[in-house]
Amino acid sequence: MVSKPHGGRLVRKLSSEKTKERILDEKDEYPKVQIREGIAVDLENIAHGVYSPLEGFLREEEFQSVLDTMRLPNDLPWSIPIVLDVSEKDLNFSVDDTILLFYKDIPIAEMHVDDIYKYNKKEFAQKVFKTTDINHPGVAKVMNMGDYLIGGEIYLLNELPNPFEKYTLRPIETRILFKERKFETIVAFQTRNVPHLGHEYLQKSALTFVDGLFINPVLGKKKKGDYKDEVILKAYETLFKHYYPKDSAVLATVRYEMRYAGPREAVHHAIMRKNFGCTHFIVGRDHAGVGNYYGPYEAQEIFKNFPDLGITPMFFKEFFYCKKCKGIVNERICPHPMEDREYFSGTKIRNMIVNGEIPPEYFMRKEVYETIMSFENPFVDG
Incomplete structure (x- = not known):
């Protein structure tokens, strides 16, 4: 039996043609945030349900819960924070505003801002990557993020250019x-x-x-x-x-x-494949690892904490x-x-x-x- 989506429902956050047309006609009236490629890719994964049950970027309560417990506030397993960071100079909007997210000058998504919050980068790095060593690529990325995170629901307006359409x-x-x-x-x-x-x-x-x-x-x-x-x-x-x-x-x-978050990321990869309909997921040696930050089979051991994951890990x-x-x-x-x-x-x-x-x-x-x-x-x- 093809597995149920994580959280029970496959998320689809795609704007209708009519809404898209209206927003694009009025795009100069919305506050804008330019996003990098990694965030744009996360947006697409939210919109197409790869990250079900997420309907947008994490709000503060959700973010803290994922850091502390590897679960969302409703106790559903979720191990990697999916967040949108901005720097103070780009905060030209408030909570309850609707903003447009742009990638390379293409309006990719609209977002309803539910939350704007500061966060501790060292805590983020330590809890997700088990290190604050700047030589870890995931840590380096976190340290270069903006000082604020914004949480809220998104709707995709445009797909990213895709040279591999036939394999998608x-x-x-x-x-x-x-x-x-x-x-x-x-x-x-x-x-x-x-x-x-x-x-x-x-x-x-x-x-x-x-x-x-x-x-x-x-x-x-x-x-x-x-x-x-x-x-x-x-x-x-x-x-x-x-x-x-x-x-x-x-x-x-x-x-x-890739985040290179080792054990936490192995769980995240399993959830993504559960959303594609898979019932099992192969976890090999040093899954999602980098350097010597994680033990060779640590990414297999972490699954003991998630008997309720809804997809069966296969360890080799x-x-x-x-x-x-x-x-x-x-x-x-x-x-x-x-x-x-x-x-x-x-x-x-x-x-x-x-x-x-x-x-x-x-x-x-x-x-x-x-x-x-x-x-x-x-x-x-x-």
């Missing part, structure tokens, strides 16, 4: 697709990389227990040396074509800005190739010592590709490698 499915669409395919149980896998055999074994191990697999690459800001979005998507298409039973897996993107130990077993295994089923193990390292595989070396067959499918190499430059430049 909203929760309302995935739910229909899963029903059409007669998937009763669906496991989601989030990725930001091209697939190596470790990923494939992880996905197929999970697929053994459910009806369908939902591969959900995260598109968004990337750093130098990451694979380009189109490379990741083509690599997965190749893998599906040659190595997955027809109609057992669905590929669709989600736009989302790290897969590796064992020269003695002559296959891909993990430490639960392989008795052999470290020297017999070849661990899947994205960095190692990337370096091989950069240097023109073909990764061993037990690291990456030949067809996937050839797909990556068909791009003149598969990596993001600086």
